[in-house]
Amino acid sequence: MQYGIMGNILEIDLTNQSIHYRSSDLDLFKKYLGGSGVAAKILIDEFDIQADPLSPNNPLIFMNGLLTGLPLPTAAKSSFVSKSPLTGIWCEATVGGHWGAQVKKCGLDGFIITGKSDTPVYIWIQDNHVEIRDASHLMGKDVFETSKLLLHQTDPKAVVACIGPAGENLSKISGIMIGGNETRAAGRGGLGAVLGSKNVKAVVARGTHKIPIYDHDTIKSDLKEFLPFLNTHTKALHDFGTAGGVQGVEANGDLPIKNWTLGDWADGAEKTCGQNMDHLGITVSHHACYACSIRCGKDARVDVGPYAGSAGHGPEYETCAAFGSNILNDNIQYLVAANDLCNRLGLDTICAGNSAAMAMECYERGILNDQDTNGLKLTFGNGPSLMVFIEQMANREGIGALFSDGVKSAGEKLGGLAKEFSIHIKGLSVAYHDPRAFTSMAIGYATANRGGCHLENLTYFSESGAFPPSLIGFDKFLSKHNDEHKAELCVIMQNFMNTFNALGLCKFLIRGRTSPDQISKWVASATGWTFTGEDLMMAGERLHNIKRLYNVSLGISRKDDQLPPRLQYHDRKTGAAAGILPNMTKLLTEYYQYRGWNEEGVPTKETLEKLGLTSEGATL
Amino acid sequence: MIVVELKGQLIWYVGKKNRIFFNDYQGSINNLLEQLHIPLHEVGNMTLNNKRTSLSDIISDGDVLVVFPVIAGG
Numbered sequence: 001m002q003y004g005i006m007g008n009i010l011e012i013d014l015t016n017q018s019i020h021y022r023s024s025d026l027d028l029f030k031k032y033l034g035g036s037g038v039a040a041k042i043l044i045d046e047f048d049i050q051a052d053p054l055s056p057n058n059p060l061i062f063m064n065g066l067l068t069g070l071p072l073p074t075a076a077k078s079s080f081v082s083k084s085p086l087t088g089i090w091c092e093a094t095v096g097g098h099w100g101a102q103v104k105k106c107g108l109d110g111f112i113i114t115g116k117s118d119t120p121v122y123i124w125i126q127d128n129h130v131e132i133r134d135a136s137h138l139m140g141k142d143v144f145e146t147s148k149l150l151l152h153q154t155d156p157k158a159v160v161a162c163i164g165p166a167g168e169n170l171s172k173i174s175g176i177m178i179g180g181n182e183t184r185a186a187g188r189g190g191l192g193a194v195l196g197s198k199n200v201k202a203v204v205a206r207g208t209h210k211i212p213i214y215d216h217d218t219i220k221s222d223l224k225e226f227l228p229f230l231n232t233h234t235k236a237l238h239d240f241g242t243a244g245g246v247q248g249v250e251a252n253g254d255l256p257i258k259n260w261t262l263g264d265w266a267d268g269a270e271k272t273c274g275q276n277m278d279h280l281g282i283t284v285s286h287h288a289c290y291a292c293s294i295r296c297g298k299d300a301r302v303d304v305g306p307y308a309g310s311a312g313h314g315p316e317y318e319t320c321a322a323f324g325s326n327i328l329n330d331n332i333q334y335l336v337a338a339n340d341l342c343n344r345l346g347l348d349t350i351c352a353g354n355s356a357a358m359a360m361e362c363y364e365r366g367i368l369n370d371q372d373t374n375g376l377k378l379t380f381g382n383g384p385s386l387m388v389f390i391e392q393m394a395n396r397e398g399i400g401a402l403f404s405d406g407v408k409s410a411g412e413k414l415g416g417l418a419k420e421f422s423i424h425i426k427g428l429s430v431a432y433h434d435p436r437a438f439t440s441m442a443i444g445y446a447t448a449n450r451g452g453c454h455l456e457n458l459t460y461f462s463e464s465g466a467f468p469p470s471l472i473g474f475d476k477f478l479s480k481h482n483d484e485h486k487a488e489l490c491v492i493m494q495n496f497m498n499t500f501n502a503l504g505l506c507k508f509l510i511r512g513r514t515s516p517d518q519i520s521k522w523v524a525s526a527t528g529w530t531f532t533g534e535d536l537m538m539a540g541e542r543l544h545n546i547k548r549l550y551n552v553s554l555g556i557s558r559k560d561d562q563l564p565p566r567l568q569y570h571d572r573k574t575g576a577a578a579g580i581l582p583n584m585t586k587l588l589t590e591y592y593q594y595r596g597w598n599e600e601g602v603p604t605k606e607t608l609e610k611l612g613l614t615s616e617g618a619t620l
Numbered sequence: 621m622i623v624v625e626l627k628g629q630l631i632w633y634v635g636k637k638n639r640i641f642f643n644d645y646q647g648s649i650n651n652l653l654e655q656l657h658i659p660l661h662e663v664g665n666m667t668l669n670n671k672r673t674s675l676s677d678i679i680s681d682g683d684v685l686v687v688f689p690v691i692a693g694g
Binding site for chain 1: 627628629630631632636659661662663664665688689690691692693694
């Protein structure tokens, strides 16, 4: 008997319209935990890593975390994994909501979609029954409409993962959207386009299987003490969502402002934060991901634009920065409407916001003019123009078409100075925590396996006092603006954070001061394995390295582990982090040493041996 | 007089005031913040007279305390 996992992975070949099951390899889960960890191993072992990301040969792998769907706090996460069409390298896009749990209840640890359908289809998974169905009637419809129709055509209790028009149009900043207007997004890296390239509009799941748990009583007893502590420490997240952090981020000099050029925006932050949305009655209700007591999801009323009068998932912190500070928009109504529009169209708001900021800077500095924009006034803070621009990006129309594939592509097409305004790492727009504030983020961003991602190290939690790093064995003094010990902190946090996507846990769990020992006890109770905190951290290190190996085989090295010039060389003149620039040479050198990589950023033979990755190193 | 400067979203706990002034207080920072009904788990880095400080430190007349919130979302 296997516990924790379901024992089956579904294989769907769209070219041949064939459906098969294979058994989950328990040893694989023990070594890579699940989620993006197991998916990494499958991607490397079974597929051509040189494949064009939008070709039939590039798979889309969906994998649940080891603990996804179990009655453990935040155990709602699951990962879509593929080679990214946006970056051309490793991509994992992790998502919460109720999707992963529902797939698991279909008896599945995951599914792998390969090939390409000749006609538009959706995939309907109902327990052990799987169908590939016609989706021609859904093409062109947005995420909310699609989800509603599919629930009607399948089961009202099902969960829908689908793409919007952006994914259909193969926009490389499109995501896979979950749960209709309660939108949770597997947003980053353009995986909506991977699904679109296969002619798949949606996957719908409805399951009734029970997930086997080895020792449910121990979990229940453990949570009696843990949950009240977690809930107390996440009360602000519950009350105001992640958007409740906008002002604190601004106060620390951590908020990107006007395409990453300015250092302070206190009045704007106060207008565009979760507390103000609550105060103004824009936040209308809360919702939670599966098994989560934090309930950080907020529903927001839309007051302007084509969908005024509706309500949907409210803007997260990242989106507040994307359509607030970084484009100098302090009109909360347009911010909420832009978020809603991206959710409907299936766009990643982090990339869409960076694209808008870059377009506005190009317009204001004369690189784009009214003729280029067909009269669209792309000035900073222009809410109505932002709405048009977002629709254009999703539909590949007008000036928006230039930015449909992200800021790197737009910079290369425009050339010249425009590249300076293109804020990305390895092709992925940088998420909205400025590495010139908490400098551990600089080395974290530069070495994140999917590009400009804040979630792979999350060290601003530690530097701001939200998560004591002593819980992961780091007890050195940190000063937020200098570089001492930051590379070491980054390595340890990256190792820890890698385990979360693999286990299916939300990273907000660390607000409960959750240690590797605590998590390993849950793993042991769920699976019956002998598993320690040390085993967990070793697995995290293994996961970071196997993804790095994938990238190294695609040509990634030290030359790519860099910040965009604006973040590396241009200090800001005002704000709490004025004058601060991270010392990337020092940070990278120390980081590679802590990692056991050579000077070019390639894992050494000794490191691979220690992690049990020798064969993967040889393969790649 | 003690000056307490609140940063970021902490202002919402005290009627959106950035600065609070205390007379005749001597005691721990911990107790002072509790008097202001600021949840201690929302308190991050702090400085007392421009030097890093912690909740158990004592604050007294003439001191300036700057309190940043934790950053724990997004």
